[in-house]
Ligand code: ATP
């Protein structure tokens with residue numbers, strides 16, 4: 001968390017599709033917390049597939065520079081990812097994480113459900129390594145007389161494993177259960193996943209404050225199985241990039257809708273909130289997008305920027321709206337619009 005400031009500047013990168021519909025909701029929620037946080041200003045910044053089709057770049061340098069030089073934090077909506085390769089286009093979120101050194105993706109998944117419901121035991125955080133693994137995107141297509149072969153390089157470094165591990169231990173230490181599960185597949189990938197696992201296992205040996213945290217480990221496939229069977233066993237999970245990506249979407253399914261799960265991309269100096277969902281082209285422009293994931297991402301961003309009171313006010317309002325279950329978007333079985341849900345949250349803040 002950073003020093004308390006007189007005023008805050010938050011970069012807003014709505015991106016594509018419903019990203020443009022849910023970021024204004026997050027902005028409204030932040031404005032509603034008023035004096036719990038410093039006076040806040042917003043800067044709109046461009047990025048995404050539409051930006052690419054219009055200006056030829058998915059992530060303009062002005063956006064990166066503004067984030068680096070002018071902003072205390074940021075909120076990212078969503079960008080469309082074309083399923084077929086588009087020449088010259090690559091995901092701006094991946095580039096942003098790299099350029100701002102946001103090496104961790106943190107996704108708390110908490111169920112606010114009526115008692116007795118399956119989702120109600122879920123209270124966990126997935127900490128996903130954000131910079132390496134298969135996402136280094138070193139892919140090759142090799143055609144020979146014998147056939148066609150596609151390969152991808154997977155990179156795991158000791159340094160990146162150590163810093164993501166430390167962040168996970170730190171988060172676990174701040175929670176009542178203080179329990180960390182390392183996710184890997186070192187029974188098959190003993191070199192890469194072996195390094196990830198051994199490095200994180202070794203952290204409490206040199207950082208003694210972490211010896212309070214109990215450490216378990218699990219093979220990723222069995223982790224998904226157990227996540228669905230007995231989610232209550234988990235507290236903080238730490239995983240390499242790809243497993244973390246899959247696990248955090250799976251965990252989101254446990255609590256009902258992608259539309260309510262927030263995340264932050266965090267480094268040592270900067271945090272960027274981002275709802276877990278994508279641009280949802282199937283519902284874009286229909287006023288159906290659930291704004292709660294984006295609103296919670298704003299709360300999470302504030303929390304990691306050092307403003308827990310502002311974050312709590314937003315989270316409490318969201319939880320109340322969910323608990324009452326009267327004003328909800330269609331993904332949660334309701335009939336309300338994005339704007340109606342947003343207004344309800346703002347009213348309760
Ligand atoms: P992208 O390529 O941008 O990831 P996608 O097609 O994978 O797009 P997602 O945004 O990942 O779409 O969403 C998957 C499903 O969940 C879609 O059916 C979408 O409508 C639904 N969904 C996602 N976010 C929300 C939301 N905020 N509110 C309601 N439904 C949502």
Ligand code: MG
Pocket residue numbers: 277278279
């Ligand atoms: Mg998606």
